[in-house]
Amino acid sequence: MQVQSCQPPPPEESTQSIFARVYRQIARSSTVPVVELLVKPYVNTMGKLHLKSGVLEVRISDILAGAPTTVREALAWILLSKLFRRVPPSHWVLHYRQFMSRRDVRRTHQAVRVSRGRKYISGPQGATYNLDEIFDQLRDRYFPPLIPKPALGWSRRPSRTLLGHFDNAHNAIILSSLLDRPQVPRLVVEYVLFHEMLHLKHPVEHHGSRRRVHTSAFRADEKLFDGIAEAKELLKRL
Numbered sequence: 096m097q098v099q100s101c102q103p104p105p106p107e108e109s110t111q112s113i114f115a116r117v118y119r120q121i122a123r124s125s126t127v128p129v130v131e132l133l134v135k136p137y138v139n140t141m142g143k144l145h146l147k148s149g150v151l152e153v154r155i156s157d158i159l160a161g162a163p164t165t166v167r168e169a170l171a172w173i174l175l176s177k178l179f180r181r182v183p184p185s186h187w188v189l190h191y192r193q194f195m196s197r198r199d200v201r202r203t204h205q206a207v208r209v210s211r212g213r214k215y216i217s218g219p220q221g222a223t224y225n226l227d228e229i230f231d232q233l234r235d236r237y238f239p240p241l242i243p244k245p246a247l248g249w250s251r252r253p254s255r256t257l258l259g260h261f262d263n264a265h266n267a268i269i270l271s272s273l274l275d276r277p278q279v280p281r282l283v284v285e286y287v288l289f290h291e292m293l294h295l296k297h298p299v300e301h302h303g304s305r306r307r308v309h310t311s312a313f314r315a316d317e318k319l320f321d322g323i324a325e326a327k328e329l330l331k332r333l
């Protein structure tokens with residue numbers, strides 16, 4: 096078995112060659128288009144294909160352009176299956192997801208999102224409520240004194256469906272400006288901000304390709320909020 100371990104690793108196959116090979120298999124055709132590769136600074140798109148007059152244009156993100164051969168092959172199966180309106184093989188989908196959920200890949204992806212994203216973050220002072228002040232009060236009451244303060248702001252549009260979210264990439268808590276009105280009780284704003292602050296304390300857990308946002312520890316902590324039943328009731332009536 097010595098012999099095997101002494102062999103040099105096979106050279107990485109080019110992305111063009113991978114796409115041509117997978118194309119041949121999915122199309123069951125010996126005529127394969129010329130593959131042109133374009134590497135784009137995509138953030139939220141895995142890639143795009145464009146087939147026209149014998150040329151298959153493959154646009155993929157720079158994050159994936161340097162990925163291992165098997166990951167680029169998984170991407171080829173997913174994108175080409177879509178092109179041929181087929182269901183991509185599940186093991187390739189799983190392989191792709193596992194790669195994307197790897198800790199180092201997530202970190203690169205997040206850093207890229209921060210540097211590329213032009214995110215609008217208003218200040219904490221709204222028309223009715225000041226999030227800075229409410230954050231401090233909640234911290235003093237429920238959190239360790241040194242919990243770091245992220246950027247705080249109100250959403251540009253008053254969303255009814257997303258009342259608050261913690262944006263990990265920009266380290267910001269954004270509350271819907273729908274809540275920044277005198278007819279909204281302060282307890283509601285406090286509760287929504289408290290929930291988002293718990294996301295600082297309980298990072299998202301990754302189990303393989305699955306994400307767990309509200310863990311049982313998160314839920315247990317949330318119950319400690321004074322007046323949670325009333326806050327939830329008021330939220331329903333908004």
Ligand SMILES: [Zn+2]
Binds near residue numbers: 290294308309
């Ligand atoms: Zn949440």
